[in-house]
Amino acid sequence: MIQRLLPFATLIVLFVSLCFVPNFLSETNLSSVIRQTAVINIMALGMTMVIITSGIDLSVGAILAMGGLIGTMAMEHGQPIPVGIAVGILTGAFCGFVNGFLTTRLRINSFIVTLGTLGIIRGLTLVISNGLPVHKIPPGFSYLGEGTFIGVPFVLWVLLACGALVHFILEHTKLGRYSFAIGSNPDAAFYAGIPVSFHMTCVYAICGALTGLAGMIEASRLMTGQPTAGQGYELQAIAAVVIGGGSLRGGEGSVLGTLVGALIMGLLSNGSDLLGISPYWQQAIIGAIIILAVSVDELRKRRSV
């Protein structure tokens, strides 16, 4: 139990120690931490579901760019902001659906499928945009990523809503229950008569939709639809899930854990910025944290079985 609480404890220790760093508690800094981590965080929520089914999605970085690009292009062509956002989300959902479809129908390992779609989607993004970012976006769109609602960044509300949604799916729907069962023991799930392919495809599509939304937030923060956005984000999303107690063997993971995992990474990077630690070192530190988190988790499991 103590070790299960380790991510939370780490977060609290990290937060408390950062309070001694000048400027950390300033409103500007805290809201910038939230804005920076929200994108990864929302992607990581979708990734949590995928990882619970013992799959992985390496293409989320590319989906983020595709969602952001198509969504902003819709606005560029005169669609209102909400429609543009919806287009971005649906684009992501479609990409996720393709991932799920290929994984389940072709029975190829999700690592390979999404490694392939990572290249395909990124390539198509560049083809569609001709490599150029979309700039003609209505100014009001910036509210999504940069606006403030009841005193806190608007993205925090979006993040909380997504977290609540994914939590609800995981804990209170058939889809969530099946996801755990599939990830925990795919044979037992199949033998229990569960439509495994259908539910796995749903999970990938939801992951894609959340990534599409993250893509719109990213586009809103930059106020451009960048075809090159999100490079390497997939690894950060996976790291957040794993630090938060998700297991790549499937059957384990939670919304709360993932949020904590993403926040730990966000605070680390913000703290190092404030302390003037080189961003090169930040990467090394995050890498070490991932290995540490997973080895502690393994130790706990070996003891409890």
Added chain:
Amino acid sequence: MLLELKSVQKRFGGVTALRNGNLSVRAGEVHLLMGENGAGKSTMMKIVAGMQGYDGGEMLFEGRPVRFNSPKEAAASGIAMVHQESLLAPHLTVGENIFLGREEAGPLGILKRSAMMERAAKLIESHGFPLKADWRVDRLSPAGRQLVEICRAIASGTSLLIFDEPTSSLSESETKEVFAIVSKLKEKGAGVIYITHRLEELRSVGDRVTVLRDGATVHTGELKDLTRAQLIQHMVGRDLGALYSRNPIPPGKPLLEIKNLNRSRLLHDISLTVRAGEIVGIAGLMGAGRTELCRAVFGIDAVESGSIAVDGQPLPLSSPRDAVAAGIALIPEDRQKTGLATQLPVGWNLTLSSLGAHSRAGVLDSAKLAATEKQYIDRLRIKTDGPSQRSARLSGGNQQKIVIAKWVAQGARVFLFDEPTRGIDVGAKTEVFEVMDSLAKQGAAILMVSSELTELIQVADRILVMRQGRISGELPGRTTQEKIMALAAFEQEEAPQ
């Protein structure tokens, strides 16, 4: 005497797999090792081949006491084992497989490729095997692979060779090929131990036989002195005990009807009917096709021909989902691998197959779920701290009850129990039988596969015996172990009078 085992014992945790293993094998003889499933044959051979240690007794090889810590040590003494399942690297060639793990290499680990291939070719030629050293193993037939296994075993001058039921996956002509090789090895002065269930085929090659029962050697003698009836008596004859006794009810209408089911090499022309309220036992030795039958009925493996109907309605037979929708439930033999998601809570496993009935528009009804979970934990007396306990922490018997409850909650009417008491202690076995009995009394049709003849005799209303993918006969429930074994192990036309 080439090999001698004196009162060898082996325990796994609390289970005694071998309590009094005695065996003596001479050079130049083929020694058959027989016994029911779980009698301790494989354990004994793994000890001889160095794959397992032993806890008591003595093992002598060529007169010297030995204790092998690894197959490598056993091989160094000249003992090798040909395994039931192929342990070859399929993408490598025959020659590479023969020398796998003991490659000849020069300095810096550079392989002496052509020298090895030449040696492999010579070895193959000297035994007249229909193989070529440069063929890839994945292109070979099961018999071909078996031959490669044999080559591997004898490559380094083996004086004792163990075959673990090598012919169960082979066709008739392939089996003859293997027997020819066994005879040849015998002529060359090697000792051969042959685990088998097919006595008749081995009359010609076998010299002596040792029979194991419940982890102890019960008979050793010349094969020619032994009649089949005597042999069967040695193999079975377990005490029935006062385990369980069931009062069958008059069966109702046919619920499960299987007609002419065929699957290449594994199932031949299987037809059977199970009525409501009936428990039908399926007996048979390892590899007789019992599990394959369950898997086919449950829609896991595709069959080539035949039909399955539940309550008169034919089934499409394409996936477990169809079977589940028709009311068929499978309680699989490997509970941990296919029956349960062991890391998940007890309650989740209980309701995994009935979530549809416990949800509206995909949203789970927590109150209803909690009620169902509690109901079945109480009804099947599952010993657990509560529905949120991890399933892995429960005992085998209680885990089995979860798997059963999962299907009862789902509303299944046809239950396929594959080895329902495997890994379960005696008290829990009776409880599992009681559950089966009450299911039958409530009108379910039950097919029960078991290797425990005594259990079949006690629980089943009638017993179908399978042998090499066929149903070789039907017996009433209160039959004898000898009769079952006669049908399970031997050619039908030679059934005892």
